Amino acid sequence: MDPKETILKYHKGNKKHPISAESKLEFEALDMPFSKIRIILLVHIGKEGWDCRSLTGVILSQKGDCPTNMVLQTSCRCLRQVEKGKHESALIWLNQYNAEKLNMQLEKKHNISIKEFEKGANKADKEIKRYSRMDYLKLPKIDYYQLRVHYDCIIKGKPQILNPKLSDVITPESKQASIVKIQDFEQRLLGMDVKKAMETEPVNYNRWLYDISKESFGMLPVSILRQHDEFLRQIFNEITLLKNGVRYFSSVFNIKIINQNIRKLFYEKRDLRTTEEVIPQDARLLKIESLTSPVNTSEPESYYPPQNITEKIILEDKGQLKPDKKAMEMMRLAEETENWDILKQLKLKYMSHPEKDRSFHYLPYRLDSNFERLLLKQVLALAAAKKRNLEIYYNGDNSLTEFKIHCYKGSSGRKRYIGTYTPDFLIIKRKNGKIYKAIIVETKGSLYAKDEIFQLKRTFVEKEFIEINQNKAGYPKFKYLYLEDSLTESELIIKTVSAIEDFFEEEM
Structure with missing residues (x-):
């Protein structure tokens, strides 16, 4: 294109160089579709009150291009949105001086740096369309057995406050260390000394009762405590010291434990009884109603394929x-x-995709890591999986799957619920229109592998869940395969092939 048609020189004008009517018209028509202008050379314009939506770049090439306090405002002239919701890009070109001023103003007004500013700009949302393939694949529900534990509170005795004892409150655990070791510079023991009781904080009887009640979260009102004044005053006198007419807590006692012991006297003795049952369950690997489409994401690389x-x-x-x-x-x-x-x-x-009929019950999967993507690709390509006609499905999206395992900790009769476990992948074998066997695959980042709750859940799935389902099905229905991202690609393949050949041995 002719530079005379694409470059506009524009300024406010002065006596020697008046404003050109043609330039002013071109300037006013910049947002019009017929405008051919691509580059605008400005003098004292574009800094205040200029709303040119079609501007896609700003160049501040010299130190004095604009007042120092307006570098941010001038730079951001090209950030006007033309179409709402549409991804648009812009370029800001700065010399070192103006870049430093822009960085300073961004940090002062928006608490971000230029690098963060650029990062945000490069992460514009991209639209991803998603589809269910459940009908095409005719993927059945997965049936399994789940452990369920019921908890019942059993009252074993009446409150101890009906027949209170001082020893029930002032227990060995409620006493602070009162013996001091005397050592020389070489840490040799020279002797022992009994630590004298010292005054700690001032207290009065009514305040003490109020603290006991407050720590019970309203379960033990002061009015109930008052009914046992004689016994409680006896304890109060034991755990406090009198000095100059003022009562102080004694350093000999742990008042927190004393207060706890008093509250325990007012409650019935209880025990927790658990009842375990194994219940049949079936689960959809996709809750179709939860699969929204399209989705907008700043991380389209997380979706596969x-x-x-x-x-x-x-x-x-x-x-x-x-x-x-x-x-x-x-x-x-x-x-x-x-x-x-x-x-x-x-x-x-x-x-x-050559293996589309052995995976992708919905499209695309949102995978949490490159390691998960690698596993999916490798399993679909494995000869060991192909010749056994095995399928692999991603199950790691907690909002889209119903296949979740309720996990417990502890021995029989004392089991405690520790949460739900959602497997990352299922490698399945169908038989007679049902999911006959499945390998539960866990892909874990090495940084999170030692998480205590995860380890407890893993132990439950590996031992109890698999055993329960084997006993009910009459054959090994599930196997657990743990894969950590510290594995090399060859180690990943070897471990996965070994699990497949071992668990699906009779499928050959």
Whole structure:
């Protein structure tokens, strides 16, 4: 294009250089579709009150391009949104001086740096369309047995306050250490000394009763405590010292434990009885009603397969990814002329994913890590999985799956619920239209592998859950495979193949 048509020189004008009517018209028409202007050279314009939405870049190349306190405002002139919700980009070009001023103003007004500013700009949301393939794959529910524990509170005795004892409150645990060791510079023991009781904080009887009641969260009102004044005053006198007419807590006692022991006297003795039962359950691997589409994300790389492959899979499912007559003729000619590269490219255009019928019950999966993506790709490519006709499905999205395992800690009769465990993947084998066997696969980052709660859940799944289901099914229905991201790719393959060949041995 002609520079005279694409570059606009514009300024407010002065006596020697008046404003050009043509330039002013061009300036006012910048947002119009017929405007050919691509570059604007400005003098004292564009800093205040200028609303040019079509501006996509600003260049501040010199130190005095604008007042120091307006670098942020001038720079951001190109950040006006043209179409709401649409991803738009802009360029801000600065010299070192203006970059330092912009960074300073960003930190002062928005508490971010230029680097954070750029990072945010580069993470604009991208639209991802998602689809269910449950009907196409005819993927059945997974049936299994779940442990359920019921808790019942059993009253074993009456409150001790009906027949109180001083020893029930002033216990050995309620007393502070009162013996002091005397040592020399070489830490040799020279003798022992009994620590004298000291006054700690001032207290009165009524305040003490109020603290006991407050720490009970309203379960033990002061009015109830008052009914046992004689006994409680006896304790109060024992745990306090009198000095100059004022009562102080004694350093000999741990008042927190004393208060706890007093509250215990007012409650019935109870025991917790647990009842365990194993219940049958079936679960959908996809709650279709929870699969929203489209979704907007700043991390499209987290979704697998990519959107173009996803769309091809859906078209192929519908029988619509087929070459037309013209494409078939081109393939025939490429084959006759031995143009194998062209033939390959033509065929790829009409192919989606070679293993699409052994995975992807919904598309695309949102995977939490590259390690999960690697595992999925490797299992689909494994000969050991293909010849056994095994399928692999991602189960790690807690909001989209019903297959979750309730986990417990402790021995029989004393089990404590520790939470729900959602497996990352399931490698399954179908039989008679049902999911016959499944490997529960856990992919874990090494940073989180030692998490105490996760380890407890893993122990429950590996031992009790698998044993319960084997006993009920009459055969090993589940196997647990733990894979940590510290594994190399070859180690990952070896461990996965070993688990498949061991668990699905009879499937050959």
